Amino acid sequence: xxxxxxxxxxxxxxxxxxxxxxxxxxxxxxxxxxxxxxxxxxxxxxxxxxxxxxxxxxxxxxxxxxxxxxxxxxxxxxxxxxxxxxxxxxxxxxxxxxxxxxxxxxxxxxxxxxxxxxxxxxxxxxxxxxxxxxxxxxxxxxxxxxxxxxxxxxxxxxxxxxxxxxxxxxxxxxxxxxxxxxxxxxxxxxxxxxxxxxxxxxxxxxxxxxxxxxxxxxxxxxxxxxxxxxxxxxxxxxxxxxxxxxxxxxxxxxxxxxxxxxxxxxxxxxxxxxxxxxxxxxxxxxxxxxxxxxxxxxxxxxxxxxxxxxxxxxxxxxxxxxxxxxxxxxxxxxxxxxxxxxxxxxxxxxxxxxxxxxxxxxxxxxxxxxxxxxxxxxxxxxxxxxxxxxxxxxxxxxxxxxxxxxxxxxxxxxxxxxxxxxxxxxxxxxxxxxxxxxxxxxxxxxxxxxxxxxxxxxxxxxxxxxxxxxxxxxxxxxxxxxxxxxxxxxxxxxxxxxxxxxxxxxxxxxxx
Numbered sequence: 170x171x172x173x174x175x176x177x178x179x180x181x182x183x184x185x186x187x188x189x190x191x192x193x194x195x196x197x198x199x200x201x202x203x204x205x206x207x208x209x210x211x212x213x214x215x216x217x218x219x220x221x222x223x224x225x226x227x228x229x230x231x232x233x234x235x236x237x238x239x240x241x242x243x244x245x246x247x248x249x250x251x252x253x254x255x256x257x258x259x260x261x262x263x264x265x266x267x268x269x270x271x272x273x274x275x276x277x278x279x280x281x282x283x284x285x286x287x288x289x290x291x292x293x294x295x296x297x298x299x300x301x302x303x304x305x306x307x308x309x310x311x312x313x314x315x316x317x318x319x320x321x322x323x324x325x326x327x328x329x330x331x332x333x334x335x336x337x338x339x340x341x342x343x344x345x346x347x348x349x350x351x352x353x354x355x356x357x358x359x360x361x362x363x364x365x366x367x368x369x370x371x372x373x374x375x376x377x378x379x380x381x382x383x384x385x386x387x388x389x390x391x392x393x394x395x396x397x398x399x400x401x402x403x404x405x406x407x408x409x410x411x412x413x414x415x416x417x418x419x420x421x422x423x424x425x426x427x428x429x430x431x432x433x434x435x436x437x438x439x440x441x442x443x444x445x446x447x448x449x450x451x452x453x454x455x456x457x458x459x460x461x462x463x464x465x466x467x468x469x470x471x472x473x474x475x476x477x478x479x480x481x482x483x484x485x486x487x488x489x490x491x492x493x494x495x496x497x498x499x500x501x502x503x504x505x506x507x508x509x510x511x512x513x514x515x516x517x518x519x520x521x522x523x524x525x526x527x528x529x530x531x532x533x534x535x536x537x538x539x540x541x542x543x544x545x546x547x548x549x550x551x552x553x554x555x556x557x558x559x560x561x562x563x564x565x566x567x568x569x570x571x572x573x574x575x576x577x578x579x580x581x582x583x584x585x586x587x588x589x590x591x592x593x594x595x596x597x598x599x600x601x602x603x604x605x606x607x608x609x610x611x612x613x614x615x616x617x618x619x620x621x622x623x624x625x626x627x628x629x630x631x632x633x634x635x636x637x638x639x640x641x642x643x644x645x646x647x648x649x650x651x652x653x654x655x656x657x658x659x660x661x662x663x664x665x666x667x668x669x670x671x672x673x674x675x676x677x678x679x680x681x
Contacts, residue, residue, distance in 0.1 A: 171253045175395060176215050178594050200594050203284045205410065206294055212281050213298050219274030221434060224266040226426040226560045228437040230312075230627035232450065233544070237629040238458045238642045239620070241538050241649060244449040252662075253450040253643070255653035260681055264516050267323045267664050274321060277507055284325050293531040301367045303349040308562070310346050311379055314339050318661040318678060333672045336664075346463035354534040360401075364427075365417050365559075370396050374563045377571050386575040393572035396423070397589075402565040404596045409516035412545045414558065422564040424485055428556060439545045441526070444535055444551045451538035452518050454485030455648050458464035460514040460621055460623030461558075465600035465653040474509055475502075485648040487521060487539050497533035512597045519543040526550050538649055565594050574615050590615065593622055634660055655680070 202208050220226045235242040235249040242249035248263035257264060281302035282471035285295050313320045322345060324338035335523065353372040361368045377392035403420050409633050418425060420473045421676060428436040442448040458477045463466060468474040481487055490500040504522060509513065519525060519541040521533030527550055534541045545558055569589040582604075591601045602614060633639040639660065643652040657681025669675055 176297060178232060203288055206290050209285055209298050213301055216277040216281060216302055219277045220426045222270045223437055224270045231438045231625060233627050233630040234625050235450060237633055238451060238647050239624055239629050241451040241453050242449060243451050243537055247449060253652060255659055258393055259663040264662050265667055267666035271313050274309040275306055278302040279326050293297045296356040297358060300328045300353040304367045304372050307346040307349040308375060310342055312621040314342050316662050317664060324425050333674050335674045343379065367424060367603045370399060370401060371563060374423050374568055381571050381575050386579040388578060389571060393568050396568050404565060404592060405518050407596050408513055417559045421565045422561050423565060425559040425561045427559050430500040430557040435557060439556040440546045440553035441547055444532060445541055446519060448496035448541050450542050451536050452540035453538055453649050454481060455646055456538060456624060457518055457540055460511040462509050463599060475506055511599055511621060513621050524525060524638060542625055569593055570619050577608060577611050577615060582606055582611050590618060600672060
């Protein structure tokens with residue numbers, strides 16, 4: 170079933186993608202297309218394909234963790250490093266790539282929304298296609314508003330000349346996302362006919378995210394509760410399996426981008442290169458340090474643990490065996506520390522000396538930070554691109570975390586909040602949360618839980634932007650290199666200079 174939808178997607182990449190990517194979409198031959206259910210299926214598949222570019226869910230969304238306090242970009246040409254240290258500008262390539270790919274996805278969704286309602290075919294087929302397009306348009310606009318703040322709101326197919334419009338206030342774009350998702354919830358089936366297709370609960374979960382990101386906590390709670398009470402999703406027993414080939418499309422996955430290799434439509438986020446996974450991506454030591462012990466305590470608060478700082482230099486880089494011995498410490502004691510940590514650390518981060526793929530011990534000298542990404546990585550060395558891992562945009566653990574966060578912000582700690590959080594902790598045999606936490610203390614614990622549960626899933630950077638914690642997180646907590654975050658402008662990216670040049674009605678973001 171999973172391969173069937175991707176095979177269609179692969180075909181559409183060649184048969185429909187170019188058709189929908191013409192610069193002037195009003196030149197489409199409307200008389201020869203938009204006639205049959207097959208035509209609509211091709212257009213819908215091309216809209217799904219809009220999720221797969223490398224700059225989006227093919228790798229780029231995951232790599233936003235390189236900009237957060239989770240990761241470090243070792244290939245400077247990729248420009249994540251520029252953004253992470255505050256050296257980006259309107260002409261930074263990556264900013265333009267992300268802008269363009271999100272708007273390409275919006276255009277493909279608008280093609281369906283403009284044309285499908287007028288087709289003389291089965292109404293249920295039209296309704297489902299319209300619901301899918303509305304979901305996708307909302308998803309792309311959520312990316313844009315989180316990164317750029319105010320953006321042009323385009324709700325129909327337009328010519329290049331017609332696209333020369335002003336930015337809309339973020340509040341207006343958010344209202345449109347909510348309207349789109351509300352309609353999608355009404356139109357989409359509760360269960361999709363094909364694995365990987367968008368259904369009602371995916372739209373509910375995405376609307377909950379939009380509500381949460383924009384501090385509409387009561388509405389976020391309601392949407393999460395509907396997903397939670399549906400009985401259609403649950404946590405899988407094995408956290409590590411979630412990100413393996415065997416764990417794809419599990420009962421925890423609410424909506425995943427489906428990838429397949431050998432059709433030029435694979436992903437790059439799971440690849441290995443020579444002796445390491447994702448050679449451009451170094452995991453920052455401060456993320457490693459942030460995992461609690463199995464008792465649910467910070468290492469410095471656990472009498473049976475030694476803080477990682479004892480085993481590392483001033484930059485957080487692990488000391489060598491010889492360096493430790495010179496201080497009267499043992500490398501074996503250092504590795505024993507990992508056995509006492511939150512098991513999600515082991516499934517997320519690769520450390521030196523750990524067995525890895527075809528090696529008895531991974532040589533961490535190949536990484537500047539001495540830690541590498543483990544989550545989602547393939548089990549073969551030397552396969553960098555064209556992978557077949559699905560990327561989970563929405564999963565049930567995130568719904569539980571969104572629910573806990575929104576309800577705590579709305580009314581403070583409660584049994585329901587702790588129950589949601591403890592489900593996630595118990596899955597990995599971690600101790601339950603302290604039921605005596607007050608609202609502020611629980612807020613910090615929820616934010617910590619989001620970090621360790623969802624690390625390397627492309628959500629941390631968005632969280633730090635919406636919580637307004639980025640300056641402190643980047644400048645005071647990143648311990649491997651220096652970062653700069655200017656609060657007057659770095660909470661949003663600049664509009665790409667190419668867009669400013671071609672659209673006289675488009676103003677640059679404040680500070681840029």
